[in-house]
Amino acid sequence: MGERVPASVDRLLPTEEARELLALVRDIARREITPTAAAEEDAGRFPRELFTLLSASGLLGLPYDSRHGGGDQPYEVYLQVLEELAAARLTVGLGVSVHTLATYALAAHGTDAQRAAHLPGVLGGGLLGAYCLSEPSSGSDAAALRTRAVRHGGDWVIDGTKAWTTHGGIADFYTVLARTGGEGPHGITAFLVPGDADGLTAAPPERKMGLKGSPTAQLHFDCVRVSDDRRLGAEGQGFAIALAALDSGRLGIAACAVGLAQAALDQAVAHATERRQFGRPLADFQGLRFLLADMATRVESGRALYLAAARLRDAGRPFARQAAMAKLHGTDAAMQVTVDAVQVLGGYGYTADFPVERHLREAKALQIVEGTNQIQRMVIARHLLGPQTR
Incomplete structure (x- = not known):
């Protein structure tokens, strides 16, 4: 197992x-x-x-x-x-x-x-990247970021702190969103920063309940100098670039969530087939069969949602609403499926000797990263009701 x-x-x-x-x-x-x-x-x-x-x-x-x-x-x-x-x-x-x-x-x-x-x-070429948008004081409110980039001759000098950076401290390059103008979303610009840039340091990785093998760390930019040819897009275009990247990134999280849920379901099915109680396999008990059926339905519907959104993207059609739905449903499904998988395995599921305990801890992160599921609901509602609504 x-x-x-x-x-x-x-x-x-x-x-x-x-x-x-x-x-x-x-x-x-x-x-x-x-x-x-x-x-x-x-x-x-x-x-x-x-x-x-x-x-x-x-x-x-x-x-x-x-x-x-x-x-x-x-x-x-x-x-x-x-x-x-x-x-x-x-x-x-x-x-x-x-x-x-x-x-x-x-x-x-x-x-x-x-x-x-x-x-x-x-x-x-073997390089590994990381994405720097969130900050200690601006997570979901990404447009309020404070990291600043100031022109200095033909270069930019970046100062500030980024938070919750996956691959922080080990990445070879960072896509960094920094403020180059006034407050709000229109004063943000994107930069490609080398991982070994002078003045760039990483704090010790966060101590997380799951995904312990994936380093998540704050990054400190102390007069980090990058040339203007590492500016990505026009000045002030960074926030629009960040949102477009997140639309696609949310599909990635949805697919990861479905994979995690599928792994938990596979373990639960195997256990229900192999484990015997009262002289017969667990899989013979109707209550457990119904639980497995619900788990499988959540996995399959999550897969259908992310694939439908992906096909819209591949066709060049708008897909932001469907990406938010896929991320919302897929990660909520992963959370419920992993909880149910632990229940199917009973006491074994609660031990670290079986993977479903790890899957449960990992699933929680997916409801938070790249826009919490509350943010996904806001995105979906705006598409339904119009951008003027709050």
């Missing part, structure tokens, strides 16, 4: 290339991720060498342009890859999602020269 039972997910993939890609991902998960997931999470170890392998395998640039080392894959395929990685170990799936989020500003708003200079290393 220590390793994940393979999921029996009937996937509809658009091409033979996509089917081969998913087979590769499942093989990597089976050989390289799942066997050590529990021990490494318990030890709080980040698997950097695994991300080097994923980069070399082309899995860190799947939704981006092949001209710069990407995989030319639609989001419909990329997200199913994320789901598989998260099912094997959430630290890995979430890490790939964060890297993709951190890459967005460069890929979508960088100049041709910036893309040519930086994207090959980011997409397939």
Whole structure:
């Protein structure tokens, strides 16, 4: 019961290339991720060498342009890859999602020269990214950020503190949102900051209830100097870039949540089939069968939501409302499914000897990251009622 039972997910993939890609991902998960997931999470170890392998395998640039080392894959395929990685170990799936989020500003708003200079290393050169938007005093209220970038000749000097940075202290590059103008969302600009920039330091990682292998840390910018050719997009465009990145990032979180929930469901089904009580398998008891049916329905509906949103994105149509719905439903479903999986396993589920205890602790984070689920409800309501509503 220590390793994940393979999921029996009937996937509809658009091409033979996509089917081969998913087979590769499942093989990597089976050989390289799942066997050590529990021990490494318990030890709080980040698997950097695994991300080097994923980069070399082309899995860190799947939704981006092949001209710069990407995989030319639609989001419909990329997200199913994320789901598989998260099912094997959430630290890995979430890490790939964060890297993709951190890459967005460069890929979508960088100049041709910036893309040519930086994207090959980011997409397939072993580099790992992080995304710096939240601050100690501005989490959900991201437009109130205080980190400031001031022009100094042909450079920018950045001062401030970023909080809750996944890969903080270990990333090779940071996409940083900083204030270059007045208050509010129109005074924010995006920058690509090297991980080894002078004046950039990381605080000790946060001590979290789950995702212990994924470092989350504050970053301190003390007169960090970057050249103007590391500014991404126009001055004052940063907040719009950040919101667009988060729309896609929320789909990544939704896919990770479904993968985590699927892993918990797989463990619960295996236990119900193997465990016997009162002379028969647990799976024979109607109350438990109904619980498993509800769990499976939550997983499948979460998958359907993120795939529907991804197909809108791939078609070039608006998808922000559907992305918020997918993130909201998928992460709430993961929370409930992991709670129910612990219940199915009973006392075993409450011990660290079985993965569902870890899955339960990890699921909570997904309801918070990249916009809490209360923020998702606000986004959905604005789309329904109009932007003038509060």
